[in-house]
Amino acid sequence: MNITTIKEKISEILTAILEHTNFELHDELTAKDVDGWDSLSHMMIITKIEEEFGIRFKLRDLNKLKNMGSLITLIQSKL
């Protein structure tokens, strides 16, 4: 799966869970930059990503995530 498709899917997931599109998906984007993306919604986003991509994360992998770029790399490594 190429990066553009991954980004599109993540974007759809974020929109569905956060119910807004006030974000621009770039590598440096962090949860703090996006309205409503906090520890509660984070887990819903992660679960949805696992479902959509058919992958499983480890908690420690998630804790290491720094920004959108590292999330995309992590997803790629699992595909």
Add this chain to the structure above:
Amino acid sequence: MIFNSFDFALFIIPVFLLYWLILSKSAVYQNVFLLITSLVFYAWVDWRFLSLLLGSIVINFFLGKAIHTAERETRQLLFLRLGLVFNVGLLLYFKYFNFFYDNFFELLHVFGVQKSHGILHIILPLGISFFTFQNLGYLIDVYNEEIEPSNDFLQFSVFVAFFPKILSGPIERAANFIPQIQKKRIFSYQVAVDGLRQFLWGLFAKVVIAENCAVIANPIFENYENESGSTILVGAFFYTIQLYADFSGYSNMALGVSKLFGIELMRNFATPFFSTNISDFWRKWHISLTTWMMDYVFTPLSFTLRRYQKMGLLVSIIATFVLVGFWHGANWTFVVYGLLHGFYFVPLVYSGNINSSQIMAKGKWFPSVKEIIKMVLLFVLVMLTAIFFRADSVTTALNCLQKICSVTLIDFPHTVLTTITATTSILILFFIGIEWINREKKHDFEISNYHMLLRWGLYISLFLVLLFFGKSSETFIYFQF
């Protein structure tokens, strides 16, 4: 030595002057001085546990390094587990041992085993809930590779023992605190003045608001058997305000003092009662504890339960809040307090409104009628849990609630019709008013952009109010935790 004491004034003035006039040459000088000052401060309050604090600093410092340098993941995990056992063990022993010990014998009693047991006298070291949580967070962050461990023992010691936060938080994060003390701090007049303002506001909240509320609430709860439901409700109202003013006042004073030394601690309260639901409330109430619980309890738990979706989320929230409650003390009342808050989340989880967090009536002068109704409702929900927080046993709390739900609720609360209730209510209105105006600011009394006359008018008014309505107090509610 508490912030609102003469002792503290005598302590802080020379410390402040020495720090900036003589020791401002390098970060090392500043840190050595802060460490010595912090240890003296801790020993001044209670010298008996100074060795415990020092031991905890040494062990956590070396465990942090050990986790980081271990090559295999199993070794890293081993050192992390050692750290968890050590820190949680400290808490369990000093804070919860008697609770489990008593409940164990109670349980035996239920099963018909009659055994008498003595009482163990374990004294709670001051600040233990705060500094052990800080250390736990540090070790987990190092294990998760979110931060590098500190290689500087001096900096790490200051991080743990820094006197403005040692007794009651905020529960700091290494990632926020340590970078600030790695470099030399340079005196900023604006920051120092802002710190003094924040301290003044905290002092007013504690000495005027909390202490006057206590004068009204204490006799009601101490004599609740003879009070009407309506009076207990009035008591619960003033106690809720007392609890907020006491702890947010303490936190503002801690942040203010810290700013005097050029260090910014994390915000602990952000006008929590200006919220429309319980989720929003907890994002603004005791933020350093809530975010700690979110990161180290809720996240792993909800991750484990993620395939159960909303049910998993709900179980994680309720379990996290039970722990939030229990953190406050070894009493079933705190468990019920946490449980109730957890249950308040049920409608939010099922309606999907859990993430709505915003500044109330942003950019407007007044909230809408709908927002007012939501705020009042939220206040009532929190007030009901405050009864458990205040009561010495679950039975007492339930008796209070039973009274509130009885016909005596419509009695006129005569006993509280006093001058102090009237003056306190006016002072509370002023308190809430200023917090409302500053709800979008970095702290409750951030008035640097006000006209000079207005600023000085407010300072002088606060001084006068402190002088005429201030009450001395020996402690803070949160010192017992």
